Amino acid sequence: MFGCLVAGRLVQAAPQQVAVFFFFFFLPDYENINHVVVFIFFFFFFLEGMGGSVYFCYPDFFFFFFFQLLGFVTNEKPRKGFFFFFFFMNLPQTPTVAQIGFFFFFFFNLAQQTPVASAAFTQKMLDNFYNFASSFAVTQAQMTPNPSEAFIPANVVLKW
Numbered sequence: 473m474f475g476c477l478v479a480g481r482l483v484q485a486a487p488q489q490v491a492v493f494f495f496f497f498f499l500p501d502y503e504n505i506n507h508v509v510v511f512i513f514f515f516f517f518f519l520e521g522m523g524g525s526v527y528f529c530y531p532d533f534f535f536f537f538f539f540q541l542l543g544f545v546t547n548e549k550p551r552k553g554f555f556f557f558f559f560f561m562n563l564p565q566t567p568t569v570a571q572i573g574f575f576f577f578f579f580f581n582l583a584q585q586t587p588v589a590s591a592a593f594t595q596k597m598l599d600n601f602y603n604f605a606s607s608f609a610v611t612q613a614q615m616t617p618n619p620s621e622a623f624i625p626a627n628v629v630l631k632w
Contacts, residue, residue: 473487473495473512473513473516474487474495474497474510474511474512474513474516474524474574475510475511475512475513476497476499476508476509476510476572477508477509477510477511478499478505478507478508479505479506479507479508484497485513487574490573493575493576493577494573494574494575494576495573495574496529496571496572496573496574497571497572497573498569498570498571499569499570499571499572500569501569502530502568502569502570503568505570508572510526510545510572510574511545512524512545512547517547518546518547518576521578522546522576522577522578523544523545523546523547523576523577523578524544524545524546524574524575524576524577525541525543525544525574525575525577526541526542526543526544526545526572526573526574527539527540527541527542527571527572527573527574527575528540528542528570528571528572528573529570529571529572529573530568530570530571531568531570539573542572544577545574601629602626602629602630605626605629606626609626
């Protein structure tokens with residue numbers, strides 16, 4: 473029904489079922505994971521109006537487990553890729569096991585659970601990137617021709 477693909481590892485296709493509507497995959501040595509793709513197999517379909525929220529569960533220094541909502545999958549969007557930035561997290565030094573979990577919900581509940589905090593973080597990160605890159609800006613008259621360098625107009629980054 474669900475699959476989990478971690479870069480550099482075999483596909484996991486057999487989730488553990490914890491409850492009627494809750495499944496998860498183990499991710500050993502998760503500190504070395506940068507990219508995970510979760511997907512629904514082509515022979516499985518959610519009931520009309522349902523989908524699955526995707527959670528990431530990881531331990532901190534005291535081995536308390538934190539659940540972070542990553543997003544959701546539906547019949548219309550059956551796969552989702554996630555990038556992890558573990559250097560921002562408070563992680564233990566010993567290798568541990570994290571989990572990727574799926575929880576079935578009605579679609580109107582899924583839409584209300586969209587991780588707004590990550591959207592705010594992304595916006596702040598992009599604003600900071602633009603401000604940082606703009607600090608190196610020069611006018612066209614100040615540019616010296618250099619065929620080995622590529623220049624990107626600042627308005628292209630701003631519009632993006």
